[in-house]
Structures are given as structure tokens and as C-alpha cells.
Amino acid sequence: MASSLVRPRNGKLIGGVCAALANRFGIPKILVRLGFVIFGLVGIGELVYIVLWIMIPKA
Numbered sequence: 562m563a564s565s566l567v568r569p570r571n572g573k574l575i576g577g578v579c580a581a582l583a584n585r586f587g588i589p590k591i592l593v594r595l596g597f598v599i600f601g602l603v604g605i606g607e608l609v610y611i612v613l614w615i616m617i618p619k620a
Contacts, residue, residue, distance in 0.1 A: 567620040576614040 566585045568577030579597060583590040602607030 566617055568614075568617050569620050576610070577619075578613045578617060581617050582613075593601055 566581055568581045569584065572575075572590070573580045574594075580590055580595040582595045597606045597610055600609065
């Protein structure tokens with residue numbers, strides 16, 4: 562079962578947003594990180610990451 566949407570204290574690279582999304586939806590962290598890289602190439606990934614970093618609470 563997936564956990565709630567919180568940024569973990571360990572298992573994160575920068576802010577823990579990708580780890581939080583991966584834990585919540587039960588998918589590998591690498592897929593979420595790859596998604597942010599792809600969206601970053603088209604110009605929206607960085608903005609979405611920063612907004613989620615602000616909105617998702619720490620564990």
C-alpha cells in the first residue's frame with residue numbers, strides 16, 4: 562500500500578520530491594526522476610519541482 566505524500570528524510574537527492582512521489586504511487590524513483598528530466602528539457606520540470614518542493618511537507 563502506498564504511503565502518504567511526504568518528503569522522506571533519507572533516500573532523496575535534492576529536495577525529496579521525486580522520492581515522495583515514487584513512494585506515494587508505488588513506482589521506482591528512477592522513473593519519476595527521469596520524468597522530471599524529460600519535462601525539464603521542455604521547460605516545465607524545474608518549475609513543477611520547485612512548486613512541489615514547497616507544497617509537500619517533510620516526513
